[in-house]
Amino acid sequence: QVQLVESGGGLVQAGDSLRLSCVASGRTFSSYPMGWFRQAPGKEREFVATISWRTFSTYYADSVKGRFIISRDNAKNTVYLQMNSLNPEDTGVYYCARGTDPRHTGPRKWDYWGQGTQVTVSS
Secondary structure (H helix, E strand, C coil): CCCEEEECCEEEECCCCEEEEEEECCCCHHHCCEEEEEECCCCCCEEEEEECCCCCCEEECCCCCCCEEEEEEHHHCEEEEEECCCCHHHCEEEEEEECCCCCCCCHHHCCEECCCEEEEEEC
């Protein structure tokens, strides 16, 4: 059983930074791509960033490129999302997910999900 637990969300002002963390259970964390997705009220869940398991290749949505950084620490079974220069459009619930291909940007391609952490950015 794989469990993913996110943390680090909160209420911030535009221009601020936040760092999200996601801790995964299980010994095979280092063998899978990990990703971050988000869902704003009334909208579908969308791709934010993913990272491969071996080369640590990263992929970003255009809307966050240059502002967000995804990273992972396989020794700690943890994936991070450093979010800088936040704006109100970044508001939503952020989910951590485990998948099989970091190039998959569709949420349906990802098989394990955390419960999410709320990020609210005020203007």
